[in-house]
Amino acid sequence: MTQQQTGPDRGEPILRLRGIGKQFGAVTALEDIELDVHSGEVVALVGDNGAGKSTLVKVLAGVHQPTSGTIEYLGKPVTLDTPGKALEMGIATVFQDLALCENLDVVANLFLGHEISPWRMDEVQMEVRAWTLLKELAARIPSVREPIASLSGGQRQTVAIARSLLLDPKIIMLDEPTAALGVAQTAEVLNLIERVRDRGHGVILISHNMEDVRAVADRVVVLRLGKNNGVFTAETSHQDLVAAITGASENSVSRRAARQLEPVSENQ
Amino acid sequence: MTQETQSTPQLDRADTRLRHDAGLSGALRGFTDRVRSGDLGMLPVVVGLLLISVVFSTLNPIFLAPNNLVNLLFDAAAVGFISLGVVCVLLLGEIDLSIGSMSGLASAITGVLWINMGIPLPATILAVLLSGAVVGLVYGFLRNRFEMPSFVATLAGLLALLGMQLYILGPTGSINMPFTSALVRFGQIMIMPAWLSYLVAVIPGALMVIGGIRTNQRRTAANLSSSGMSVTVVKAASLTAALVLAVFYLEQGRGVPWMFGVFVLFVMMLDYALTRTQWGRSMFAVGGNAEAARRSGINVQRIRLSAFVVCSTLAALGGVFAAARLASASQQAGTGDVNLNAIAAAVIGGTSLFGGRGSAWSALLGVLVIMAISNGLTLLNLSSSLRYMITGAVLAIAVIVDSLARRSRASHGRA
Ligand SMILES: Nc1ncnc2c1ncn2[C@@H]1O[C@H](COP(=O)(O)OP(=O)(O)O)[C@@H](O)[C@H]1O
Ligand SMILES: [Mg+2]
Numbered sequence: 001m002t003q004q005q006t007g008p009d010r011g012e013p014i015l016r017l018r019g020i021g022k023q024f025g026a027v028t029a030l031e032d033i034e035l036d037v038h039s040g041e042v043v044a045l046v047g048d049n050g051a052g053k054s055t056l057v058k059v060l061a062g063v064h065q066p067t068s069g070t071i072e073y074l075g076k077p078v079t080l081d082t083p084g085k086a087l088e089m090g091i092a093t094v095f096q097d098l099a100l101c102e103n104l105d106v107v108a109n110l111f112l113g114h115e116i117s118p119w120r121m122d123e124v125q126m127e128v129r130a131w132t133l134l135k136e137l138a139a140r141i142p143s144v145r146e147p148i149a150s151l152s153g154g155q156r157q158t159v160a161i162a163r164s165l166l167l168d169p170k171i172i173m174l175d176e177p178t179a180a181l182g183v184a185q186t187a188e189v190l191n192l193i194e195r196v197r198d199r200g201h202g203v204i205l206i207s208h209n210m211e212d213v214r215a216v217a218d219r220v221v222v223l224r225l226g227k228n229n230g231v232f233t234a235e236t237s238h239q240d241l242v243a244a245i246t247g248a249s250e251n252s253v254s255r256r257a258a259r260q261l262e263p264v265s266e267n268q
Numbered sequence: 269m270t271q272e273t274q275s276t277p278q279l280d281r282a283d284t285r286l287r288h289d290a291g292l293s294g295a296l297r298g299f300t301d302r303v304r305s306g307d308l309g310m311l312p313v314v315v316g317l318l319l320i321s322v323v324f325s326t327l328n329p330i331f332l333a334p335n336n337l338v339n340l341l342f343d344a345a346a347v348g349f350i351s352l353g354v355v356c357v358l359l360l361g362e363i364d365l366s367i368g369s370m371s372g373l374a375s376a377i378t379g380v381l382w383i384n385m386g387i388p389l390p391a392t393i394l395a396v397l398l399s400g401a402v403v404g405l406v407y408g409f410l411r412n413r414f415e416m417p418s419f420v421a422t423l424a425g426l427l428a429l430l431g432m433q434l435y436i437l438g439p440t441g442s443i444n445m446p447f448t449s450a451l452v453r454f455g456q457i458m459i460m461p462a463w464l465s466y467l468v469a470v471i472p473g474a475l476m477v478i479g480g481i482r483t484n485q486r487r488t489a490a491n492l493s494s495s496g497m498s499v500t501v502v503k504a505a506s507l508t509a510a511l512v513l514a515v516f517y518l519e520q521g522r523g524v525p526w527m528f529g530v531f532v533l534f535v536m537m538l539d540y541a542l543t544r545t546q547w548g549r550s551m552f553a554v555g556g557n558a559e560a561a562r563r564s565g566i567n568v569q570r571i572r573l574s575a576f577v578v579c580s581t582l583a584a585l586g587g588v589f590a591a592a593r594l595a596s597a598s599q600q601a602g603t604g605d606v607n608l609n610a611i612a613a614a615v616i617g618g619t620s621l622f623g624g625r626g627s628a629w630s631a632l633l634g635v636l637v638i639m640a641i642s643n644g645l646t647l648l649n650l651s652s653s654l655r656y657m658i659t660g661a662v663l664a665i666a667v668i669v670d671s672l673a674r675r676s677r678a679s680h681g682r683a
Contacts, residue, residue: 082562
């Protein structure tokens with residue numbers, strides 16, 4: 001069922017993971033993971049809850065250290081031992097738990113760790129840049145001078161996404177970025193993902209929404225119980241994807257679908 | 269103030285749901301909103317100071333006599349330095365319980381190096397500051413490397429540093445410093461010239477206006493809303509009036525102590541560092557959400573280390589000033605209520621024990637409250653036993669206010 005495609009329009013490989021494993025004590029969160037991301041490509045990472053998607057993202061963001069395996073970035077083997085290093089190299093992340101400082105305002109959060117002129121912070125320039133970034137996402141944020149604590153879940157998610165764009169990264173990882181977003185904002189985020197891809201950057205998108213995944217992903221990488229479980233294209237049928245995610249063609253989703261059909265056939 | 273007349277909406281005024289507080293009434297409305305939601309800022313401490321003045325001056329009119337206030341400022345400077353350091357660790361949600369011992373050790377080192385061994389004063393002070401920095405490095409290391417809660421590490425430090433203080437003072441237990449020396453004169457009699465005091469009193473207001481004009485120009489140039497100068501001017505004018513009046517009043521007595529002037533200078537420097545530099549922003553971030561700060565690329569361990577180093581170094585400097593004030597280094601230096609006073613001052617001034625909220629000014633205002641209480645009670649001839657109890661109660665009240673305000677902020681979505 002694995003159909004590794006090599007389209008002619010795919011760019012240089014940015015990121016190449018080989019045999020990545022991660023143990024949390026007795027729990028094996030990731031085992032022998034292979035993943036390639038090319039420039040100008042959107043890779044969707046899907047899998048059930050607890051499949052290890054967030055863990056993989058955190059390994060690439062320098063938050064967790066892998067227990068085994070190698071990471072190649074732009075053709076060179078690298079160790080991502082701190083989040084700061086990953087950011088510097090051009091790997092930006094929107095974490096599932098957002099990781100914002102609630103006591104600071106929107107501008108401070110956007111520029112955290114990368115303030116303009118560190119010895120005499122340029123608040124005006126930072127605020128202008130903040131509005132520009134937020135506009136790009138069609139954000140509905142009344143004031144960037146209010147603490148994050150006063151924002152709604154969706155607004156916070158927008159801030160987190162805007163922050164990942166700040167440093168003009170080579171690759172962006174978005175861990176369930178649209179989970180708290182409304183319809184219009186979700187569309188904006190999908191547009192944004194396409195814009196980032198068209199600029200020649202790589203995107204890793206984690207989402208449970210298969211419609212969104214199909215809309216933007218060039219490839220769909222399935223994780224199951226911490227292992228690779230196939231690579232698909234957006235054209236793959238829903239059933240096959242669900243089968244790969246849940247691990248069987250006979251699963252709770254297909255059973256549910258069948259159950260809903262049953263009464264209809266009985267009546268006839 | 270005239271946004272409506274502009275054709276293109278300003279960058280930050282596109283959302284119509286936001287009420288735009290313009291002008292004086294707007295500023296007032298914003299202030300009451302903030303206070304209601306639990307963002308109390310400096311309000312409790314100002315109210316506290318007014319209350320204290322009224323109560324003590326009715327009980328004993330000497331309390332408000334110019335020279336008594338001058339003495340109060342002399343006393344406040346030493347504890348103020350220690351409190352300023354405490355603000356740094358509190359911002360991270362950490363604590364340093366050994367600041368009293370550190371200041372005591374610092375005064376002991378001053379006595380031994382300067383008086384007993386005859387080392388020049390500047391070199392002595394440098395050595396004292398270095399010893400403070402080393403102690404801070406140790407705390408930071410314990411916190412970073414072993415994840416030892418600062419509460420425990422500094423409690424151990426409290427005892428260890430006190431032991432060191434007693435050890436280096438030796439059996440005599442006390443070293444007197446000559447009254448003619450520069451250090452002791454600095455700690456007891458040196459007063460700023462009147463013209464300088466007045467000059468210093470108008471500088472903050474002037475900076476406020478100049479800064480306000482420049483910020484407004486830049487904001488307008490960048491198509492951002494500007495708050496209008498009326499608020500800034502009124503604020504600056506009332507601040508200047510208050511400061512000039514204070515200086516005028518103190519000049520009826522001896523004048524403004526140099527020691528206090530130096531303390532205020534340090535407060536302003538720390539305030540700049542906390543509000544205008546990347547380091548300061550990182551301090552607030554680590555105090556608010558350390559994991560988020562780490563994921564933003566901030567070196568959390570280095571920030572923690574810096575906070576402990578600043579705290580211990582300022583405590584050491586406070587110890588030198590305390591020795592200057594008392595003209596001696598003794599076994600009692602830094603014991604008793606020094607620890608509690610310094611921490612209480614920071615909290616009373618509005619720096620949260622929970623991390624992520626506070627300001628350098630809280631050390632200044634808080635230490636004035638604490639010292640006013642202590643001074644007033646002394647004037648009433650109350651024993652130190654009662655003074656301790658009352659100061660303890662004041663700290664408890666300050667912490668309760670802090671907790672309640674925090675809860676209220678949480679329910680109003682203001683972190
Ligand atoms: N910090 C951690 N400590 C221990 N176990 C963890 C940690 N983070 C994740 N795990 C475990 O790793 C597995 C994968 O989790 P995660 O990557 O969050 O899954 P998801 O695919 O839903 O994002 C889960 O079994 C989880 O319990
Ligand atoms: Mg997850």
